[in-house]
Amino acid sequence: MSIYAPLNLRVATPRIELLGATDDLLESLAPLVAAGKATADPPPWDDPSAFYEPDPDIRVQQWLRAVWRSRGTVRPDAWRLTFVVVVDGEPVGQQDLTGNDFDDFGTVESTSWVSTDHRRRGIGSEMRSAILHLAFEGLGAAEAHSEGAFDNAGSNGVSERLGYERNGTAWATHRGTPVLGQRWLLSREAWQTRRRDDITMTGVAECRRALGIALRGVGG
Numbered sequence: 001m002s003i004y005a006p007l008n009l010r011v012a013t014p015r016i017e018l019l020g021a022t023d024d025l026l027e028s029l030a031p032l033v034a035a036g037k038a039t040a041d042p043p044p045w046d047d048p049s050a051f052y053e054p055d056p057d058i059r060v061q062q063w064l065r066a067v068w069r070s071r072g073t074v075r076p077d078a079w080r081l082t083f084v085v086v087v088d089g090e091p092v093g094q095q096d097l098t099g100n101d102f103d104d105f106g107t108v109e110s111t112s113w114v115s116t117d118h119r120r121r122g123i124g125s126e127m128r129s130a131i132l133h134l135a136f137e138g139l140g141a142a143e144a145h146s147e148g149a150f151d152n153a154g155s156n157g158v159s160e161r162l163g164y165e166r167n168g169t170a171w172a173t174h175r176g177t178p179v180l181g182q183r184w185l186l187s188r189e190a191w192q193t194r195r196r197d198d199i200t201m202t203g204v205a206e207c208r209r210a211l212g213i214a215l216r217g218v219g220g
Contacts, residue, residue, distance in 0.1 A: 004071070005206040006081055011130045011138075012200050016123060018083035018095050018130050020203070021067060025084040029091045030060050037115040038063075038094070044113075044152050046172040051113075070096075076103040076212035085114065085127055092118045095127045097135060102213070106142030108135045125158050130199055132162065136191050138204040139213060144186040147172075149179045159184040163194050 002008055007020035019025055032038060034056040045051055050062035070080035078100055085093040093114035101107065110131050114123050128146075135141040147170060148155030164184035172179055208214070 005203065005210040006071070006074075008203040009081065009083070009134070009207050010202045011083070011134050013126050013130050013196075014198055015087065015126045016130065017086040018127065018134075019086055021082040021084050021094070025091060026064060026067060029084050029094065030064070032091070032093075032115045033063050034060050037117060038113045040116065040154075042149065042151050043174045044149065044155065045174065047174065047176065052175055074211055077101050079211045081207075083131070085112075085123070087118065087123060092123065093127070095131050097131050099139070099141075099211075102139075102141075106140065107145060108139070108141045108143070109145045109147075110135075111146075119154070124154060125161060128158050128162055129196060132186070132191060133196065133199040134201060134204070136188055137195070138201050139208065142188050144191070146184045146186075147181045148184075149174065149181045151179075152181075156182055156184075159186075162186065163190050165190070 002020070002022060007022050009020040011018040033051070039045065039051045043052065050059055050066060053059040053062055067082050070082055073079050079102065080096060080098045083095045084091050085095055093112060095112040096110065098109045098111070099107070100109070110128060112124065112127055114127070132144055135144055145167070146155070146159050146164060148159065164186040167183040167185035170181050170183055172181055
């Protein structure tokens, strides 16, 4: 158990676990980052991204610093939670949940990656389902947002399958190249029509206190 409550979060489905990204878990995930298994072709990440760094050692250091910086953002209006995705005891990816202006609007955004060795197995959908359960049931979110380049069939397919609605477009640069992305939105009401009863969470109430989120009537 960590004295920093967000690191004690656990969200589990029958197939995967999302575990608060402790340094031990990050260390176990680092070989995948070093091996370049966090990215894809076409590249999915907006510039700048540590995953585009060609030197594996520098890539890992930049990635770790970005995760550690997110731990220091713990205001009710702006926070980021990072999880290591575990399948059958093996770390296979990363799932993040960000709340910007959360205290005013209750909006969250999810980002993630799965190792190239574990794609096309439905893990991405399972990760997203788990993080949405935490967002809506655990933290009381009103809306969840996501975004994927038009040619990112995997990310956009997950959003569509889970009931998101198209929500306009946005430009980004991927390795210096302008890329048009599809924005997605999932309302709390739409999520409730598809919510699952096989996802469990632990450590949520303590995490809410650490983030300064004070809500009544939300599961702990």
